[in-house]
Amino acid sequence: MKTNNYKIYVNSHYNFVDNFIIKKRLEIANFVNKKIKEYKIKEVLDVGTTNDESFKSSNVIINNLKNINIYKSISDQIITLKLFSKKYNKSITSKFSNKKIKDLSSELVISNATIEHVGSTKNQIKMLKNVISLTKKIFIIITPNKYYPIDFHTKIPFIHWLPKKKYRKLLKILNLKFFSQEKNLNLLSENDLIMILNNFNKQIVYKIYYIKLLGLKSNLIVFGTKIKKYNK
Numbered sequence: 001m002k003t004n005n006y007k008i009y010v011n012s013h014y015n016f017v018d019n020f021i022i023k024k025r026l027e028i029a030n031f032v033n034k035k036i037k038e039y040k041i042k043e044v045l046d047v048g049t050t051n052d053e054s055f056k057s058s059n060v061i062i063n064n065l066k067n068i069n070i071y072k073s074i075s076d077q078i079i080t081l082k083l084f085s086k087k088y089n090k091s092i093t094s095k096f097s098n099k100k101i102k103d104l105s106s107e108l109v110i111s112n113a114t115i116e117h118v119g120s121t122k123n124q125i126k127m128l129k130n131v132i133s134l135t136k137k138i139f140i141i142i143t144p145n146k147y148y149p150i151d152f153h154t155k156i157p158f159i160h161w162l163p164k165k166k167y168r169k170l171l172k173i174l175n176l177k178f179f180s181q182e183k184n185l186n187l188l189s190e191n192d193l194i195m196i197l198n199n200f201n202k203q204i205v206y207k208i209y210y211i212k213l214l215g216l217k218s219n220l221i222v223f224g225t226k227i228k229k230y231n232k
Contacts, residue, residue: 048114
């Protein structure tokens, strides 16, 4: 399957925050494309693909990757997108058989804005474990920075800095019950992310990069490779 290099244009009807989300995701796509060129990547597995094509901000990164021959997808949604040559409708925190790992493993495993939606820290660790298992060459995980002043999910400033119990209670009061539940939203700071990554410090080498918005770190990008003795 040959790559379709989609162009995503900012819609003037989108609000201020949504416009920036799209711009920042295009910036992330540029980062990923540099790694694709550097590591001569030809196949990619996208973790957390959405089938919501009604928003221009959906799947921006994966839609803008270049020089990829094979796309694969893991999602707990029913994927109807024509982009993917292989798809697997299952949560990334589920167990994968050796056969499924062999089938889905890719030179690049990428996941954007998914790890904060898989639930507890235990589930986030489980997700990373699966990402590492599915990686042939490199993996890239992108997540919003908890300590950016605006949470891009609720689009409300500062309240996500409150203690978790108070934050979730306030979200319920604001009629944002979905995001008040840990299983739906569990934001990560850079330190949180490092603690999760350090569970695998004998298996991977990683570096954290940043996307900045108005001079502050809005998104965290984990770029990782497996230590050679763990590569199969």
